[in-house]
Amino acid sequence: MAQAPELKLVPTPGQTIGPFYGYALPFAKDNELVNQAHPNSVRLHGVVYDGKGEAIPDALLEIWQADEAGNIVSEQGSLVRDGYTFTGWGRTAVDNVGHYTFTTVNPGATEEGKAPFIMLTVFARGLLNRLFTRIYLPEDTAALANDPLLASLTDAERKTLIATREADGSLRLDIHLQGKEETVFLSYPRES
């Protein structure tokens, strides 16, 4: 990839989401990208942990993904879920034991041979700036092997980004903000 051009303006700093987002950011069906009754609905879930391996009860997660066919959609209506419109975006506050759940569909490959992934953003009390990562689907092993980001990681690091498929079809990925199993978090060009 070519060198990204310099920014003209300096980005505004981020700050922690703090402890009191709970009455402001969550909304009805915020974590339901599709209805649970959707024939291809999939549960994406896991637990968010701190550096001591303790669950974090005050984190907020957002996902952003393509639809089943790999199309990136541009549909309004995320905040007023009608149960029919797939907007590709969802939000959820973790529960008292740090557990998150999204109801969604498996994203398709956006291009032939590409490994499908879901983009994840993490906010939490105590976390001074948001973190980005990817949640890869585990099935297409050839595509995973060819993925440029995964190829640049060690085996242990790679595992932190690839979800596990559970017996009931759910996708499971735990997030470790710190520690031995620390999730690989990402930076992108043009952040400063």
Add this chain to the structure above:
Amino acid sequence: MSTNNKTLDPAATTASQEDISAEISSIHEVYRQQLLSGMKAETQPRVDFAPYRSSLLRHPTKNLHHADPETIELYSPAFGQRDVHALESDLTIQHNGEPIGERIVVSGRVLDGDGRPVAGQLVEVWQANAAGRYVHKRDQHPAPIDPNFTGVGRTITGANGEYSFTTIKPAPYPWKNHHNAWRPAHIHFSLFGTDFTQRMITQMYFPGDPLFALDPIYQSITDQDARDRLVATYDQSITSHEWATGYNWDIVLTGSNRTWMEEEEGEH
């Protein structure tokens, strides 16, 4: 020293403000030396900032891993009039009566790192009331809840990236980071860009707050110019006659990667 027995918390750390301020000073001094030796200025908070005690176990210890953005990362969810009602940007009309406090208007623009307006995108805000109390069950600060003020607003930016909220000026409030810790008054802002990699949440502060120097969350940004970017400006042109004082605050997101990558592809 006077103590409010209602807020005595066994979990509160025993660190004093002097301890916390000394830790902040020593981190900032190292940063100043690095700047003098030619290091690039920091623009974002440190995620590893021990004076903010809750950050200790909640920051990654490894460097962020560079990713070349692809596919979904080059786009952002679409929000619009379907998602947000026009009246949601006025936090003073959500109940039957007028909230108590100093009515203010906060307005500005959302821009990307190239200076382009971020049009038609979602902005969410939340804040404490004029007594420094949040409508949140975890906030047990013994200050009054205002039945006429929830402190939550949303809007969709205009064609030039402009936004405007009518609200009540929030007050400082105590927290449990250390003994006698108080947050400077702030409004939380949640922002989206044209690429999801521009997603951010931050806090807007008010000019001249005497708590700035004491606050480990604000001071987790080691660079003074960067810290200043979170402080709104009093603006007489936003102030309206016999109604509300006005503040201006522009927000700059990181750079879009879609735009320049598309332009480059077009050159092949």
